[in-house]
Amino acid sequence: EDQVTQSPEALRLQEGESSSLNCSYTVSGLRGLFWYRQDPGKGPEFLFTLYSAGEEKEKERLKATLTKKESFLHITAPKPEDSATYLCAVQELYGGATNKLIFGTGTLLAVQP
Amino acid sequence: DADVTQTPRNRITKTGKRIMLECSQTKGHDRMYWYRQDPGLGLRLIYYSFDVKDINKGEISDGYSVSRQAQAKFSLSLESAIPNQTALYFCATSDSQGRGYTFGSGTRLTVV
Numbered sequence: 001e002d003q004v005t006q007s008p009e010a011l012r013l014q015e016g017e018s019s020s021l022n023c024s025y026t027v028s029g030l031r032g033l034f035w036y037r038q039d040p041g042k043g044p045e046f047l048f049t050l051y052s053a054g055e056e057k058e059k060e061r062l063k064a065t066l067t068k069k070e071s072f073l074h075i076t077a078p079k080p081e082d083s084a085t086y087l088c089a090v091q092e093l094y095g096g097a098t099n100k101l102i103f104g105t106g107t108l109l110a111v112q113p
Numbered sequence: 114d115a116d117v118t119q120t121p122r123n124r125i126t127k128t129g130k131r132i133m134l135e136c137s138q139t140k141g142h143d144r145m146y147w148y149r150q151d152p153g154l155g156l157r158l159i160y161y162s163f164d165v166k167d168i169n170k171g172e173i174s175d176g177y178s179v180s181r182q183a184q185a186k187f188s189l190s191l192e193s194a195i196p197n198q199t200a201l202y203f204c205a206t207s208d209s210q211g212r213g214y215t216f217g218s219g220t221r222l223t224v225v
Contacts, residue, residue, distance in 0.1 A: 004155075031211065032211070034214065036216075041219070041221070042218055042219065043117075043119075043203050043216035043217050043218045043219045044156075044203070044216045045216075046214065046215065046216075049212075087155075087156075089156075091211050099144060099161075099207055099210070099211030099214075100146070100158045100161065100171065101156070101158075101214065103155035103156040103157075104155055105153055105154065105155045106155065
């Protein structure tokens, strides 16, 4: 069964304290791995899509990497405004035409000043 | 204007009532989706539509129905709401290759 597991469930950092969030996945074939940011009461906001192992993408203080079994979202010198829930989702290569996303349950990040 | 607009943003309804959640998108995408989010469970797919004439059930479609009124409009209905349908509901859209996946701001539905 296809699965996406995110860890940790919650993470508290001091401003400037770098860390990484993990997303491990099990799918028969990966079409793409997505990272979203979600603020309370709002919809997921797209951050990155990664398509193949070894791929990396960066945006401001965030850097996403991908291997054959997992993805990491590295947060460098975070600021309080980076506080949010970070969601990981995978899209199956052999999922037919659905194009549905299989989501993990997210990591709640709190960055304290 | 937002690429994907959902209305209402919040709704409280009583058990047994019929309710419709609406979604419109300006991305020009053919594919639209309805997801439900519950604490600790992540987002789960309710229904998806490839175009106006092609609608498909997702993994948790029981108790829900949908209507694709136009390429840009996709509504979700709860025919007879029950308390365990209390959740956050998100509409999303993508192109035919599953790219450009964009979500709306969500509807918080409470069934009492």
